Amino acid sequence: MVEIPVLPVLQKTIDETPIGNLTFLVTEFNKPFTTNGLGNKMRDWCDQASLFHCTTHGLRKAGATIAAENGATDEELMAIFGWTTKNQTTTYTKKARRKKMAAGAMHKLVPEQK
Known part of the structure; x- marks a missing residue:
């Protein structure tokens, strides 16, 4: 597996977060998200932050x-x-x-x- 560099602010968050085997975003059942599941959860998080115009794909495009x-x-x-x-x-x-x-x-x- 190729290791890619991580932005310092993201690395700090990862270091401060309990993680599993290559997984640091998990469901409420402590399981890795599926692709669709993560997209749906991001929709929820964006809505909670009143960022109704944001989507996972849109954030990737913005980056x-x-x-x-x-x-x-x-x-x-x-x-x-x-x-x-x-x-x-x-x-x-x-x-x-x-x-x-x-x-x-x-x-x-x-x-x-x-």
């Missing part, structure tokens, strides 16, 4: 967008999110590049004043 806008490459996004093809990453890197290029070119819409 990928933030990373791409901060300069993450396709390969880095693949490593962070466990994706296996660039088809999954280019949406984020293309949008980030387009946004950066647009910001750098906005001044070209207004003629120079002399």
Whole structure:
């Protein structure tokens, strides 16, 4: 198994949480969540936090967008999110590049004043 780096704030939380064998989010029955079960529980947690617009998938997309806008490459996004093809990453890197290029070119819409 490949071990990936963990953000310090997440590592601190993991270190302070009772965990099982590679599982640190468990159901009320102390069992690992299924994929669907975790998605449903995240929905509950987001609703409890009045974050009705958030979903597990949406939060993952937001993370990928933030990373791409901060300069993450396709390969880095693949490593962070466990994706296996660039088809999954280019949406984020293309949008980030387009946004950066647009910001750098906005001044070209207004003629120079002399």
